[in-house]
Amino acid sequence: MKKKLIIYLSLILSCTLSAQETPQSFSLQEAIEYALKHNRSSINASRDIAAAKKQKWETTASGLPQINANVDYQNFLKQQVSLLPAEFFGGNPGEFAEVAFGTKQSINATATLSQKIFDGSYIVGLQSAKVYLNISKNLKTKTDLEVRKSVIDAYGNVLLAEESIEILNKNIKVLQNNLNEVTKIYENGLGEEESVEQLQITLSGVESSLNKTLRLKKLAYQMLNITLGLDINNKTELTDDLEILTAQNMSLEILNTDDNIKNTIDYKIAENDKISKALLLKLEKSKGLPTLNAFLNGGYVAYNESFNFTSKDQQWFGSSLFGVSLNIPIFSSLARSAATARAAINLDKAETDLIQKEQELKLQIASAKSDYQFAIEEYSNKKQNLSLAERIEKKNQTKLYEGLASSFELRQAQTQLYTAQQEFLQAMLNVINNKATLETITNTTHLNE
DSSP: OHHHHHHHHHHHHHHHHHHHHSOEEEOHHHHHHHHHHHOHHHHHHHHHHHHHHHHHHHHHHTTSOEEEEEEEEEEOSSOOOEEEEGGGGTOOTTOEEEEOOSOSEEEEEEEEEEEEEEOHHHHHHHHHHHHHHHHHHHHHHHHHHHHHHHHHHHHHHHHHHHHHHHHHHHHHHHHHHHHHHHHHHHHTTSSOHHHHHHHHHHHHHHHHHHHHHHHHHHHHHHHHHHHHTSOTTOOEEEOOOHHHHHHHTOOGGGGGSOOOGGGSHHHHHHHHHHHHHHHHHHHHHHTTSOEEEEEEEEEEEEEESSSOTTSTTOOEEEEEEEEEEEEOOOOOTTHHHHHHHHHHHHHHHHHHHHHHHHHHHHHHHHHHHHHHHHHHHHHHHHHHHHHHHHHHHHHHHHHHHHTSSOHHHHHHHHHHHHHHHHHHHHHHHHHHHHHHHHHHHHTOSOTTO
């Protein structure tokens, strides 16, 4: 029985470890959707909305009926003594008698119902709570836009590293073959030692680049995991291809869309700031209005020389009171006037900031469109350059073997090819990233749909 239990536990442990080692696979769209649910910044932004909803109700409830209860227990360790003329008690005129009023112990229990009838600041508070909720929702949208862009950047960096490693490995394989061929030619006395040395230098440089890219690949995966909301060392696999993603993100239609600045999330946030400043001005003005509150309370009080309040013979005295309280601000030494003027200045600043933000967004959108269009043009250019560099490198290989070109000329062609390869990879990544930047600024990612 014990042996079976050990086998059973071993199977469970092995299954658990196997499940933990199973990598998570993501396309770019799947990665974005996963991050919007699990990214820690996005999660906290959702919590901010939940907190804003609670604050909205908290503000609303402050103007609804409030009931509070209070119980006071008093026990005089030494009762206060008062002096009364002794003649009241049959004593001599001019003399005083020491008298302690009341009992040594007492309990007073009251309950109070209060209700605001009119309070200008409460009305402004209700409006502010609604605006605060809208601010939280807009900040959540902005956070999601930034998370989406971060995922695209991180996803593209991983693909760039993977593609670079694949190309570098191919280059190393070609260089090793070239080096072997040139070494044989040199050993047979048909070539120069410099040709071998030139290829060794080139091979050493490419191998160094490969080692560096391998380290960058690990960091790129860790950055992607953090952005997705996963453990930094989580095993993650990507299912999309860099060139296919580039083709999917090449769309000139987005350049022809109308620039509706008021739909951008940054404009909405600036507009929220203006509205909140207007409400603060309204709040300061409301402080000069009267406030009217009503209350109703009732209670019981009991007295005794000892703690015997639970006895059925204890006598309790009831009381009840209804009242209305009117508070009229009359003079504050111009403090309210100064506060109102300050709030008006802040509102003017917010209006100016809104105009400034509108102009900045127009410039940002124009710049983002220009960068995206340039990225598409640069992609076509780098693709042609890569094709030319490949042909030049192959021709120089052939010429070297035939003795028509030097090793230095081959090394130049190879260096040119390797540069073209990296520029082409970066051009593809720029297309994807610049499109994401444009979508983020214009808020055209349809995150709320």
